[in-house]
Amino acid sequence: MTIPAVRLINITKRFPGVIANYRVNFEVLPGEIHALLGENGAGKSTLMNILTGLYKPDEGEIELGGQRVEFKGPADAIEQGIGVVFQHFKLVPNQTVAENIALGMRRPRFRLDLKKVEHDLTSLGQKMNLQVKPSAVVKTLSVGEQQRVEILKVLYLGAKILALDEPTASLTPQETQGLFVALRGLAAEGYAIIFISHKLEEVTSLASRATILRKGQSVATLDLTGQPGEKEKLARLMIGRETDAETSSELGLTTLVGPSQVQMSGPVVLEAKDLSVVNAAGQQVLHNVSFDLAQGEIVAIVGVAGNGQRELTETLAGLHRLKTGTFRLSGQKLDGCDPREISQKGVAFVPEDRLGMGLVAGLDLEDNYLLRKYWEPQMRRGPFLRRKQAGVDLAAAITHYEIKVGDAYAPARLMSGGNLQKLLLARELASQPRVLIVANPTRGLDIGASAYVHERLREACQRGAAVLLILEDLDEALALASRLLVMYEGRIVGECLPVRSNENLQKIGLWMAGAKAVSTVKEGDS
Amino acid sequence: MSLKQESVVISPVAPPITPLKHKFDPVALLINGGSLTVAILLALVVISIPLIITGKDPLYIYGQMYQAAWGDSYGQSETIVKAIPLTLLGLGVAVAFKARLWNIGAEGQFYAGVLGATAVALSFPDWPGWLVIPAMVLAAMLGGALWALVPALLKSRLEVNEIITTLMLNYVAISLTNYFIYGPWKDPKGFNFPKTPPFSEATYLPVLLENTRIHFGLVFALVAMLLVWLVLGKSLWGFELKVQGESTGAARYAGMRVAGNIIGAFLISGALAGLAGMSEVSGIGHRLEPNLSPGYGYTAIIVAWLARLNPWIIGLVAIMFGGLVSSGYTMQRLGISSGLVTLLQGAILFFVLASEALSRRLLYVRALRRGNPET
Numbered sequence: 001m002t003i004p005a006v007r008l009i010n011i012t013k014r015f016p017g018v019i020a021n022y023r024v025n026f027e028v029l030p031g032e033i034h035a036l037l038g039e040n041g042a043g044k045s046t047l048m049n050i051l052t053g054l055y056k057p058d059e060g061e062i063e064l065g066g067q068r069v070e071f072k073g074p075a076d077a078i079e080q081g082i083g084v085v086f087q088h089f090k091l092v093p094n095q096t097v098a099e100n101i102a103l104g105m106r107r108p109r110f111r112l113d114l115k116k117v118e119h120d121l122t123s124l125g126q127k128m129n130l131q132v133k134p135s136a137v138v139k140t141l142s143v144g145e146q147q148r149v150e151i152l153k154v155l156y157l158g159a160k161i162l163a164l165d166e167p168t169a170s171l172t173p174q175e176t177q178g179l180f181v182a183l184r185g186l187a188a189e190g191y192a193i194i195f196i197s198h199k200l201e202e203v204t205s206l207a208s209r210a211t212i213l214r215k216g217q218s219v220a221t222l223d224l225t226g227q228p229g230e231k232e233k234l235a236r237l238m239i240g241r242e243t244d245a246e247t248s249s250e251l252g253l254t255t256l257v258g259p260s261q262v263q264m265s266g267p268v269v270l271e272a273k274d275l276s277v278v279n280a281a282g283q284q285v286l287h288n289v290s291f292d293l294a295q296g297e298i299v300a301i302v303g304v305a306g307n308g309q310r311e312l313t314e315t316l317a318g319l320h321r322l323k324t325g326t327f328r329l330s331g332q333k334l335d336g337c338d339p340r341e342i343s344q345k346g347v348a349f350v351p352e353d354r355l356g357m358g359l360v361a362g363l364d365l366e367d368n369y370l371l372r373k374y375w376e377p378q379m380r381r382g383p384f385l386r387r388k389q390a391g392v393d394l395a396a397a398i399t400h401y402e403i404k405v406g407d408a409y410a411p412a413r414l415m416s417g418g419n420l421q422k423l424l425l426a427r428e429l430a431s432q433p434r435v436l437i438v439a440n441p442t443r444g445l446d447i448g449a450s451a452y453v454h455e456r457l458r459e460a461c462q463r464g465a466a467v468l469l470i471l472e473d474l475d476e477a478l479a480l481a482s483r484l485l486v487m488y489e490g491r492i493v494g495e496c497l498p499v500r501s502n503e504n505l506q507k508i509g510l511w512m513a514g515a516k517a518v519s520t521v522k523e524g525d526s
Numbered sequence: 527m528s529l530k531q532e533s534v535v536i537s538p539v540a541p542p543i544t545p546l547k548h549k550f551d552p553v554a555l556l557i558n559g560g561s562l563t564v565a566i567l568l569a570l571v572v573i574s575i576p577l578i579i580t581g582k583d584p585l586y587i588y589g590q591m592y593q594a595a596w597g598d599s600y601g602q603s604e605t606i607v608k609a610i611p612l613t614l615l616g617l618g619v620a621v622a623f624k625a626r627l628w629n630i631g632a633e634g635q636f637y638a639g640v641l642g643a644t645a646v647a648l649s650f651p652d653w654p655g656w657l658v659i660p661a662m663v664l665a666a667m668l669g670g671a672l673w674a675l676v677p678a679l680l681k682s683r684l685e686v687n688e689i690i691t692t693l694m695l696n697y698v699a700i701s702l703t704n705y706f707i708y709g710p711w712k713d714p715k716g717f718n719f720p721k722t723p724p725f726s727e728a729t730y731l732p733v734l735l736e737n738t739r740i741h742f743g744l745v746f747a748l749v750a751m752l753l754v755w756l757v758l759g760k761s762l763w764g765f766e767l768k769v770q771g772e773s774t775g776a777a778r779y780a781g782m783r784v785a786g787n788i789i790g791a792f793l794i795s796g797a798l799a800g801l802a803g804m805s806e807v808s809g810i811g812h813r814l815e816p817n818l819s820p821g822y823g824y825t826a827i828i829v830a831w832l833a834r835l836n837p838w839i840i841g842l843v844a845i846m847f848g849g850l851v852s853s854g855y856t857m858q859r860l861g862i863s864s865g866l867v868t869l870l871q872g873a874i875l876f877f878v879l880a881s882e883a884l885s886r887r888l889l890y891v892r893a894l895r896r897g898n899p900e901t
């Protein structure tokens with residue numbers, strides 16, 4: 001039997017309040033491409049950070065080539081032949097390829113022979129199907145080429161074990177194919193490759209084995225044989241179901257709308273048609289997104305983070321310019337309005353970025369409460385603020401929303417996440433909005449604070465508001481929403497009811513992983 | 527595990543609302559005040575080192591400086607005279623600093639104002655005071671604002687670093703002023719000295735106190751203090767500047783017009799600096815000569831920062847630094863370079879910045895220690 005290049009044995013890593021990895025077992029053989037699959041928050045990044053020496057595991061062992069090792073830090077891991085290609089490249093844009101790679105070299109210590117580096121890189125690149133011109137300046141390279149530089153870098157520094165974190169996230173299909181050719185070549189040369197992804201299509205076409213992480217645990221390792229039904233099996237393992245009914249009743253979460261209802265509960269309030277947005281980097285982040293939001297419903301948009309959810313919420317709040325499309329509030333045009341006008345018309349927005357967009361870390365609670373209210377008639381007298389009124393309203397909000405405050409005039413950055421979220425909700429809900437857009441409202445909150453947030457969202461919805469909710473946690477979405485939309489690569493790829501049947505869950509899993517999708521609700525509708 | 531559902535529902539009877547109060551925190555005051563005092567003392571100690579090396583008695587020198595600035599009524603009045611431009615300039619940079627726009631160009635905007643005022647004064651020697659003075663004020667404020675508009679546009683449109691543009695424009699403004707003094711505006715009857723002809727007496731700002739040089743610019747400074755206090759501390763627009771200074775992301779989310787506010791803050795900042803220039807040339811100089819400002823624009827940055835952008839405190843700190851500036855002239859008479867004063871100013875700023883970082887850290891650690899409820 002071959003000795004694994006890396007073996008992680010019973011790795012456990014705890015963070016305050018969270019167990020990120022629990023008794024994870026994982027191994028890669030030399031010459032193998034092994035996929036590491038899992039949803040957001042399943043513990044993939046933690047495991048990688050342990051492998052690269054950034055974190056120390058609380059329990060468990062790491063073996064390299066059968067030898068037990070302990071990393072004192074990332075430099076140690078590199079020394080031992082572990083190389084990571086991160087999703088976000090770590091290159092100096094104004095330097096050449098060779099200079100970037102020389103940056104990581106430890107030897108020789110004083111003399112830098114760039115010519116030799118360039119020469120070595122050319123031959124290494126040819127051998128490994130990773131051709132890049134070593135004298136090219138990095139910022140002139142395409143994303144795919146930059147990734148090749150990253151791979152060359154770790155190879156040149158002597159990596160025998162290669163971990164790639166979501167390597168295809170920003171590649172074109174052609175570049176992805178090129179990457180796969182190179183990776184297969186590397187495996188044939190005896191390198192051990194860890195391919196981290198949640199795209200089932202790619203995993204099944206590239207890897208020979210896959211280990212699935214779910215909620216911090218390694219739930220299975222499968223040999224990938226290409227049999228029909230394999231993807232479905234992976235999706236099911238990735239999302240996992242057995243205990244869900246239990247946990248959700250434990251949390252006191254029940255669905256609002258019975259699963260039998262297909263039609264929306266009230267008149268359409270928010271109507272988005274054909275929304276396309278191009279970001280500052282020139283990438284199209286939303287592709288012709290259309291949906292309706294009816295009074296009294298909670299629609300959850302689920303999907304892996306970074307598939308355009310954030311941009312969608314910001315667009316609806318008036319923060320991005322549309323390339324195409326329009327959105328309306330009860331027939332009233334909202335596109336082209338600035339964030340203040342949209343807020344005044346009755347669309348409240350609780351952004352994902354609590355301190356940085358939703359609230360200002362350096363300002364006190366009164367200023368933060370005023371942030372999206374200071375223009376209201378009761379908050380001003382001519383060009384001047386009515387601070388007294390703001391103080392009174394804030395005090396009321398603190399009492400009603402049970403915000404725990406030591407000193408309301410201390411900077412917001414001293415508050416806990418739960419209290420910040422309560423303050424945000426208090427401010428955004430104070431004007432009784434007709435539409436409430438909320439992005440990841442429970443991220444980083446404990447169970448109590450999360451339940452509180454859910455309660456407030458339900459309350460707003462019972463009052464007749466329409467709630468659009470971005471969630472990464474599918475369980476939470478199933479418990480809270482009356483309808484689910486699935487986003488993938490800036491598109492809405494699926495729509496379904498929050499039914500906990502295996503069939504439905506598998507379908508959602510496939511949508512989230514980018515499988516071709518058809519809406520089940522809108523079929524025949526147009 | 528069950529959750530207390532009733533705790534999250536608003537009870538029909540509204541619970542009593544406890545009014546919010548700014549908590550008086552004597553320890554914080556002590557930390558802030560103490561660190562400031564220590565910083566100034568440290569500056570004095572460090573600057574005594576070169577004095578001792580050159581064989582001077584630092585205590586004697588510091589005593590003489592204090593005497594010069596505060597010892598007699600003449601010294602006191604001169605201190606106030608220097609505090610006038612420092613206040614106006616300090617208020618100007620404070621408006622920009624509030625939005626975290628690092629306008630280092632008060633000196634240049636001052637000279638742009640001087641040029642505007644001088645142009646009016648020289649062009650209309652026959653105008654009566656009630657006409658020419660407001661015209662000079664207007665031209666000066668316009669000049670200062672225009673000088674600030676260039677970095678403002680570059681900053682808001684192209685995100686060009688304002689520190690560099692404002693600083694560079696200082697040299698342009700000073701050279702431009704010199705060009706006019708040595709060139710087109712040179713006094714034909716001035717024996718080739720670099721100065722403009724004397725202004726008509728109608729352009730003089732009235733003296734407020736007999737036998738001193740304290741002029742009407744003091745009123746400008748006081749009014750400006752009041753207005754800046756209203757704008758920065760009380761108005762919606764001041765709130766916007768504060769928010770966008772802390773976080774442009776939050777400012778956009780709140781629908782603020784970030785680029786427009788940048789331009790507005792720069793224009794006001796420049797206009798106040800321009801007004802300072804007018805009040806100097808019309809209240810003190812009565813003609814334009816080179817080096818009208820002994821670096822007021824730079825000292826004003828220290829003033830505004832020490833006062834933590836509070837308009838009233840800016841006035842107080844300006845008086846303190848006015849004393850420092852006016853004692854510099856006396857030092858020269860004692861055979862000590864006026865560079866000592868610049869040295870002292872720099873050292874004070876250096877230590878104050880360091881102490882501020884330190885006291886902020888102390889307060890933050892303390893706030894964390896005392897614990898914010900429920901994390």
